[in-house]
Amino acid sequence: MATIADVARRRVQRSMVELGYHPNAGAKALAGRRSHITALVTLLGPVRKVVGMTSASRSERTVGHGPRAGTTFPVEVATHVAGVLEHASGALSTLVMSFDVWAAGLPHIEIYGTEGSLSVPDPNHFDGPVRLFRAGAETKDWEDVPVRVPKPDSRSTSPAPPCGPLPYRRTRAGRSPRTPAADTEEAKEHAL
Structure with missing residues (x-):
């Protein structure tokens, strides 16, 4: 017997196929407040320009742990993102976000x-x-x-600021302080 959750899940999955929906890892990271872009905007100021490239290193992945461990699924979105953010201050940020690494010490x-x-x-x-x-x-x-x-x-x-106490320091040289909310909104624009 199917539960309401099962019926709802199937309806959502059907709609995703019909609409050609592809999950966006960047949007998912922002929705979960796990974005270093927000911290970079907070530390270095607004972003003026973005350049980047994406790739997917394989066409299939296998779930490594949890209840779906061993399940193989097709990779339909970029799994590696490399970019450069040019801040209005002239600073450049190099950004790498990847699901394609086994371990990192960066x-x-x-x-x-x-x-x-x-x-x-x-x-x-x-x-x-x-x-x-x-x-x-x-x-x-x-x-x-x-x-x-x-x-x-x-x-x-x-609510906590995206990179601790740092968002509240930008007041010198006639600039008004930026709030974490303003930085988060700007980061969303550049990530998506």
Whole structure:
């Protein structure tokens, strides 16, 4: 006997086929608030231009774990995205999002400037140190930078900014502060 959920699922799946719907991993990431694009816009300002390419490394994938483990399904969307965001400030962001890697040790976000490099922890979890490497420093070590406001609780049900306390700092040089909501909306425009 089919349940209401089974009937509804089949109707949705039929509609998806009829409409030619293809899931968009970028949209899914934004819907789940798991987007480094939001953090980049928050840190470096509005995006003026985007260039990028996508690919799919294989035509089929197999579910690795969970109740559907071992199930093979066709790949119908890009699974690897590489892009460059040109911010209005002139800064460039290189962005790579991929389902095609087995493991990675890359930093989540690093910013390279004329005075040094800044490493920011994963903006989805609000944990880890903010680290700075200063150009011309006597030691060649990264230093932890103290965070000046309390970190939000990553398990909190209240809305939290997409990359911790950083969205509230853009007030110098006559610029008004941007809110996390404004940054999120702008990131959605560029990701989709």
